Each structure stands twice: as structure tokens, then as C-alpha cells.
Amino acid sequence: MERIQTGIKLFFWFAFLAFLGASIPHVAYFFRAFEPLGGADDNWWWIESYGIAVSIDLTVFLLSVTVAQLHRQGRSLGLIVSVWAFILALSGLSWFINYKYAMHFINTSMISPTKVTLPFINILIPDVNPVIASCFQVLAIAYTWISDKIAADEKPKTAAELEAEANELASISVQKQRIAAIKKENNVTAFGGLIDTGADVFGHFKSRVLKTSTDVQSPAPEAINEQSKEATTEELELLELQSKSVEEDNQNDNQSQLESGENVPEIDNQNSTLQGLSGRSTISIEEAATILQCEIKTVKALRASGKLKTAAKNNERITVASIKSYAESREKVNQRPRTRRTEPQLRAVK
Structure with missing residues (x-):
């Protein structure tokens, strides 16, 4: 053969x-x-x-x-x-x-x-x-x-040879599916990266256009900052000098009221509220405004000037310690003997 x-x-x-x-x-x-x-x-x-x-x-x-x-x-x-x-x-x-x-x-x-x-x-x-x-x-x-x-x-293949061939083909099929999945994932990732890049470019372009439009239609940033600083300074000075803005003819009446203890209930009420904050390190801006008996924007102005401190990771939370410190300083200001100071008042409200 x-x-x-x-x-x-x-x-x-x-x-x-x-x-x-x-x-x-x-x-x-x-x-x-x-x-x-x-x-x-x-x-x-x-x-x-x-x-x-x-x-x-x-x-x-x-x-x-x-x-x-x-x-x-x-x-x-x-x-x-x-x-x-x-x-x-x-x-x-x-x-x-x-x-x-x-x-x-x-x-x-x-x-x-x-x-x-x-x-x-x-x-x-x-x-x-x-x-x-x-x-x-x-x-x-x-x-x-x-x-x-x-x-x-x-020659006809034996059962062992056929089994080995089947296992080899099955392994090849699994690896091919794995390669196809990896390629698909890479393509999706690359496509997503292109979309993100396009979104970033569009966002940057949009911000530049809006900035240009704002620069044309709005006042200069220096003027805005100056106005904001003046408004904040004015509000703080008004708050600190509110007890000093009384007329000279009412000075004796105010002094007598302080000595007679007519404002003691208000101070006592604020002190009791502060004592109720024991165990709390921070409170919200709204709560601070309620305790200090002022508007929310005043609290924000005090926060911006540094008179009120905020939490380390959340500037919307005011520390209780800074509120107590500020309340004590304001109380001392209110109890200090008044004298007529017209010029500083006029500068504060000018």
C-alpha cells in the first residue's frame, strides 16, 4: 500500500x-x-x-x-x-x-x-x-x-483526540469572546472620552462667550467688588454704631435705662438661647440670625468679615463659639457709656 x-x-x-x-x-x-x-x-x-x-x-x-x-x-x-x-x-x-x-x-x-x-x-x-x-x-x-x-x-480520530480537539476549540472560542468584549469596552471608553472632550470644549467656549457678553453689558469687576466692599463695610459699621446713633438729648435716658436694667430681659433671653446650644459646635445661618436678632444678610456680612467663623468644610454652618464671642463683644459695646460722635456716624451712612 x-x-x-x-x-x-x-x-x-x-x-x-x-x-x-x-x-x-x-x-x-x-x-x-x-x-x-x-x-x-x-x-x-x-x-x-x-x-x-x-x-x-x-x-x-x-x-x-x-x-x-x-x-x-x-x-x-x-x-x-x-x-x-x-x-x-x-x-x-x-x-x-x-x-x-x-x-x-x-x-x-x-x-x-x-x-x-x-x-x-x-x-x-x-x-x-x-x-x-x-x-x-x-x-x-x-x-x-x-x-x-x-x-x-x-485515520479515524480516537475519542481522546476528539475530546482534546473539542477542548481546544472551546478554549479558543472563550478567548475570542473575551477579546471581542475587551475591544468593545475600549471602543466605548474611547467614544466616551471623545464625548467628554467635546463637552469640555463646548463648555469652555460657552463660558468664554458668556464672559465676553457680561464684560460688555456689566460694570467692570473692580467696580462691582468696590461696591460690594463698601456695602459690607457700611452694614458692619451701622451694626456696630447702631447704639451710638442716638441723639445727645436721649443719652442720659439710655444710660439710665441701662443702669436700671431695662434691657436685661433681652440680654438674658439671648444668653439663655446660647446656653441652649450646649453640645452643638455649629448652627445654620438662619439660626444664627435668630439668636443675634438680625437679618440673614447681616450674618453673612459678619461671616465675610471674619467676625463669625464657619465650619472647616461647610461655610453655611456658623460656629457656636464665634456667635458667643460676637454676642459678648456686642453686649460690651451696648453697655459702654455713649458720647455724641456725629462725624463717624455720617461717614458710616454716607
């Missing part, structure tokens, strides 16, 4: 050489016809033409052998299809060139034309002989396929 297979292999190699020996000169002649004849370069053009012919026909033969092995190895369908597409393209080119050669040198005195009508489409071919005489590459592909099947001598 082994000797028979060896003989078959030798025969197929002989057939391959015969097909190549017939086709290569025809293809070389075709390409040589497009170069100048005679002269010092004549031999060179023949060498070039034969080089092209060998490259085309031998590539078809080698790829035919390769694709048969790929089938036997169970390689991916995409790879096999791509190789087959290249084989068919080169085979079609070689067949066309051999057909042109056969039509050019056909000798009807040796063989008469053979007419053929194609079935179903009813097309008449006046002479099919040149087509048959030029199909060397088709025969080479067919011989390659058959020789591989015969020479392969494939």
Missing part, C-alpha cells in the same frame, strides 16, 4: 510539471509581446517574461498545495476563503493568457473547430478547443486537491 501511495505522489508531481511546462512558456510569450523585439535587450525581455510567468503559475501551484493543508488542519474559514480568492484570481489570469495564446496559434488544419451551445442560456461558442487547450491552472488545482486527499491517508 505504501508503494502505491508513493507511486501516486510521483505521478501527480509529473502532472504538475507537465502543466507548468505547458503554461509557463505561453504566459511568458504573452508578456514578451508587449516589449520591443530584437536589439541588445531581447534576451533580457525574455528572461523578464519567463520570470513573470513562473511567478504566476508556480504561485498558483504552491497555494493550491497550501490551501489543501489548511483544510486538513482545520484553520479559520476566513483564512481559507482569502487564499482561495487569490488562487482563483491568479488562475483566471493564467487561463486568459493561455487562451489568447491558443487563439493566436490555433491550427485548424490539425483539428477542426468544435461548436458548443451552453445549456439553459442558449449561447453558442464557435470553437471550444482554445478554451480546453488553455485550462492548465484549473487542472493543476484539481490535481493538487485530489493528490492531497489520497496522500494524506487520514
Whole structure:
């Protein structure tokens, strides 16, 4: 049996050489016809033409052998299809060139034309002989396929071999799915990054446009800041000097009221409220305004000036210690003897 297979292999190699020996000169002649004849370069053009012919026909033969092995190895369908597409393209080119050669040198005195009508489409071919005489590459592909099947001598696979092959295919499938998932995630991340970048650029552009529009329609920032500082300073001075704004003719009455203790209930009420905050370190701005008996904007002004302290991580919470300190300082101011100071009052409310 082994000797028979060896003989078959030798025969197929002989057939391959015969097909190549017939086709290569025809293809070389075709390409040589497009170069100048005679002269010092004549031999060179023949060498070039034969080089092209060998490259085309031998590539078809080698790829035919390769694709048969790929089938036997169970390689991916995409790879096999791509190789087959290249084989068919080169085979079609070689067949066309051999057909042109056969039509050019056909000798009807040796063989008469053979007419053929194609079935179903009813097309008449006046002479099919040149087509048959030029199909060397088709025969080479067919011989390659058959020789591989015969020479392969494939034996049935055992259960262990089939199990190993199934495990390998399953592992390959899992890894392919993993790669596809990673690629999809990368694409989504990249797309999201592009969207974020576009949003940042648009936001920056929008802010620049709004800033330009504000600069044109609004006062200068220096003027706004100056007005804000003046308003805050005015409010603080008014708050501190509110007890000093009484007229000189009411000074004695106020002093007598302080000495007689008429404002003691108000101070006592504030002190009792502060004592009720024991155990709390901060309170809201609204609560601070209630305890200090002033408006919320006044508390915010005191916070901005630093007279009232805020929590470390929340500037909307006022520390109880700063409220007590400020209340005590304000109480001392209210109890201090008053004198008429008209000029500072006028500067404060100016």
C-alpha cells in the first residue's frame, strides 16, 4: 500500500510539471509581446517574461498545495476563503493568457473547430478547443486537491483526540469572546472620552462667550467688588454704631435705662438661647440670625468679615463659639457709656 501511495505522489508531481511546462512558456510569450523585439535587450525581455510567468503559475501551484493543508488542519474559514480568492484570481489570469495564446496559434488544419451551445442560456461558442487547450491552472488545482486527499491517508480520530480537539476549540472560542468584549469596552471608553472632550470644549467656549457678553453689558469687576466692599463695610459699621446713633438729648435716658436694667430681659433671653446650644459646635445661618436678632444678610456680612467663623468644610454652618464671642463683644459695646460722635456716624451712612 505504501508503494502505491508513493507511486501516486510521483505521478501527480509529473502532472504538475507537465502543466507548468505547458503554461509557463505561453504566459511568458504573452508578456514578451508587449516589449520591443530584437536589439541588445531581447534576451533580457525574455528572461523578464519567463520570470513573470513562473511567478504566476508556480504561485498558483504552491497555494493550491497550501490551501489543501489548511483544510486538513482545520484553520479559520476566513483564512481559507482569502487564499482561495487569490488562487482563483491568479488562475483566471493564467487561463486568459493561455487562451489568447491558443487563439493566436490555433491550427485548424490539425483539428477542426468544435461548436458548443451552453445549456439553459442558449449561447453558442464557435470553437471550444482554445478554451480546453488553455485550462492548465484549473487542472493543476484539481490535481493538487485530489493528490492531497489520497496522500494524506487520514485515520479515524480516537475519542481522546476528539475530546482534546473539542477542548481546544472551546478554549479558543472563550478567548475570542473575551477579546471581542475587551475591544468593545475600549471602543466605548474611547467614544466616551471623545464625548467628554467635546463637552469640555463646548463648555469652555460657552463660558468664554458668556464672559465676553457680561464684560460688555456689566460694570467692570473692580467696580462691582468696590461696591460690594463698601456695602459690607457700611452694614458692619451701622451694626456696630447702631447704639451710638442716638441723639445727645436721649443719652442720659439710655444710660439710665441701662443702669436700671431695662434691657436685661433681652440680654438674658439671648444668653439663655446660647446656653441652649450646649453640645452643638455649629448652627445654620438662619439660626444664627435668630439668636443675634438680625437679618440673614447681616450674618453673612459678619461671616465675610471674619467676625463669625464657619465650619472647616461647610461655610453655611456658623460656629457656636464665634456667635458667643460676637454676642459678648456686642453686649460690651451696648453697655459702654455713649458720647455724641456725629462725624463717624455720617461717614458710616454716607
